[in-house]
Amino acid sequence: MNSGLRAPLENTIKxxxxxxxxxxxxxxxxxxxxxxxxxxxxxxxxxxxxxxELIAEAAxxxxxxxxxxxxxxxxxxxxxxxxxxYKNNSADQNAQxxxxxxxARVDDELFHESLISIGFYALxxxxxxxxxxxxxxxxxxxxALPDLSFDHNDMIELALVALRKDLRYLPIxxxxxxxxxxxxxxxxxxxxxxxxxxxxxxHKLLMSYDFLIKLPEKxxxxxxxxxxxxxxxxxxxxxxxxxxxxx
Amino acid sequence: MNSGLRAPLENTIKxxxxxxxxxxxxxxxxxxxxxxxxxxxxxxxxxxxxxxELIAEAAxxxxxxxxxxxxxxxxxxxxxxxxxxYKNNSADQNAQxxxxxxxARVDDELFHESLISIGFYALxxxxxxxxxxxxxxxxxxxxALPDLSFDHNDMIELALVALRKDLRYLPIxxxxxxxxxxxxxxxxxxxxxxxxxxxxxxHKLLMSYDFLIKLPEKxxxxxxxxxxxxxxxxxxxxxxxxxxxxx
Numbered sequence: 001m002n003s004g005l006r007a008p009l010e011n012t013i014k015x016x017x018x019x020x021x022x023x024x025x026x027x028x029x030x031x032x033x034x035x036x037x038x039x040x041x042x043x044x045x046x047x048x049x050x051x052x053e054l055i056a057e058a059a060x061x062x063x064x065x066x067x068x069x070x071x072x073x074x075x076x077x078x079x080x081x082x083x084x085x086y087k088n089n090s091a092d093q094n095a096q097x098x099x100x101x102x103x104a105r106v107d108d109e110l111f112h113e114s115l116i117s118i119g120f121y122a123l124x125x126x127x128x129x130x131x132x133x134x135x136x137x138x139x140x141x142x143x144a145l146p147d148l149s150f151d152h153n154d155m156i157e158l159a160l161v162a163l164r165k166d167l168r169y170l171p172i173x174x175x176x177x178x179x180x181x182x183x184x185x186x187x188x189x190x191x192x193x194x195x196x197x198x199x200x201x202x203h204k205l206l207m208s209y210d211f212l213i214k215l216p217e218k219x220x221x222x223x224x225x226x227x228x229x230x231x232x233x234x235x236x237x238x239x240x241x242x243x244x245x246x247x
Numbered sequence: 248m249n250s251g252l253r254a255p256l257e258n259t260i261k262x263x264x265x266x267x268x269x270x271x272x273x274x275x276x277x278x279x280x281x282x283x284x285x286x287x288x289x290x291x292x293x294x295x296x297x298x299x300e301l302i303a304e305a306a307x308x309x310x311x312x313x314x315x316x317x318x319x320x321x322x323x324x325x326x327x328x329x330x331x332x333y334k335n336n337s338a339d340q341n342a343q344x345x346x347x348x349x350x351a352r353v354d355d356e357l358f359h360e361s362l363i364s365i366g367f368y369a370l371x372x373x374x375x376x377x378x379x380x381x382x383x384x385x386x387x388x389x390x391a392l393p394d395l396s397f398d399h400n401d402m403i404e405l406a407l408v409a410l411r412k413d414l415r416y417l418p419i420x421x422x423x424x425x426x427x428x429x430x431x432x433x434x435x436x437x438x439x440x441x442x443x444x445x446x447x448x449x450h451k452l453l454m455s456y457d458f459l460i461k462l463p464e465k466x467x468x469x470x471x472x473x474x475x476x477x478x479x480x481x482x483x484x485x486x487x488x489x490x491x492x493x494x
Contacts (some may be wrong), residue, residue: 016263055326058328076326164491168415168491246494
């Protein structure tokens with residue numbers, strides 16, 4: 001055993017980057033932030049990990065550098081292998097060209113010809129999180145994505161799978177405004193899970209956990225009635241998440 | 248943007264390895280496979296990723312090379328950063344020494360002084376999966392782990408968190424023998440989740456999914472009664488897992 005520790009260095013050297021799938025939720029819509037790359041293609045915010053930098057620190061820094069957005073909830077969800085990324089994508093000429101571009105830069109035989117990328121997803125309210133950058137960007141609906149650079153379409157798909165799983169365990173309801181209605185929360189769940197809940201059952205389910213605080217205020221300006229506003233008791237929410245929230 | 252693509256190479260080079268947390272379940276017990284390393288310490292099976300190798304292929308190969316065990320269910324769960332691994336572990340002299348050992352080998356300034364490791368967990372029946380190797384090994388109960396090399400204690404902890412989440416979504420019941428009783432399945436859930444279920448409610452829950460096939464046979468040799476044996480309809484199980492199994 002321990003062959004790993006004795007393996008020749010040239011087998012183990014990789015370029016490692018982080019890629020961020022930034023989900024934005026607002027008014028019942030789930031979107032992803034795309035950046036213009038190379039003036040022709042769209043891609044996710046991405047960048048390298050520096051020496052001595054924690055992986056999670058790198059993700060925050062990259063997001064800030066590429067979008068101007070900071071202090072968001074970031075969650076690592078999957079690591080994408082170099083070989084995986086291009087092998088499965090051989091029909092994708094753009095990816096192949098980019099790949100060759102990387103290659104051309106790397107003339108030391110020791111360097112691996114490909115990349116490993118650690119995928120993170122972020123969650124924001126896309127009306128609040130305004131990118132500050134010189135290049136073009138768009139918030140694109142997850143159901144209407146263009147062909148992206150690299151393997152970024154696959155990445156978004158896997159990030160969404162992770163987000164769906166994490167809804168039970170991570171404080172994803174923080175995506176809601178500080179005060180919200182039960183309908184808002186239902187829509188958040190429905191949008192992420194891409195399925196409908198019966199209103200009455202869903203509300204009963206939510207209230208079976210004790211992390212929702214009913215406020216005396218009501219939401220005004222809605223069409224028919226004025227529903228109650230709620231806020232989250234974060235401590236109780238965290239406790240409920242430890243076992244997973246069933247729905 | 249695109250700063251990542253233009254970042255100097257020396258910032259992006261890492262050694263990348265895979266580490267395998269091999270969970271074994273048998274007779275209501277959950278254990279982890281540990282290997283003797285350096286004649287003094289215990290650690291997880293680990294090794295490097297080769298050129299052109301898919302990450303998942305590397306995990307299978309490493310597990311086979313280090314333990315002789317193959318064709319097991321392997322699931323990527325988290326990637327551990329180099330800096331994270333030693334910063335948080337500075338009190339750990341062993342880890343520090345190993346770290347220095349790596350350092351000593353690496354004299355090119357371009358090489359990063361630390362490692363990135365992609366964590367996988369595997370699932371087997373530990374009575375069936377017999378390691379074939381010359382060094383020592385042990386199946387250790389997850390509640391009684393010794394101090395392991397590197398950050399392997401943290402890794403096992405996170406693998407267990409991932410396993411608990413994945414129980415809703417991944418075919419983890421494949422860990423059971425082909426024919427099993429509802430009690431066996433309840434024990435699998437209870438052991439992984441570290442909590443008790445009410446027998447009647449749990450059985451009712453299981454039967455509310457239609458992936459369990461009740462067999463005409465009964466289990467013999469048990470103390471009091473002869474419970475029915477079941478098997479899994481894999482196709483229906485996969486369908487149920489897509490939405491997540493609630494418990």
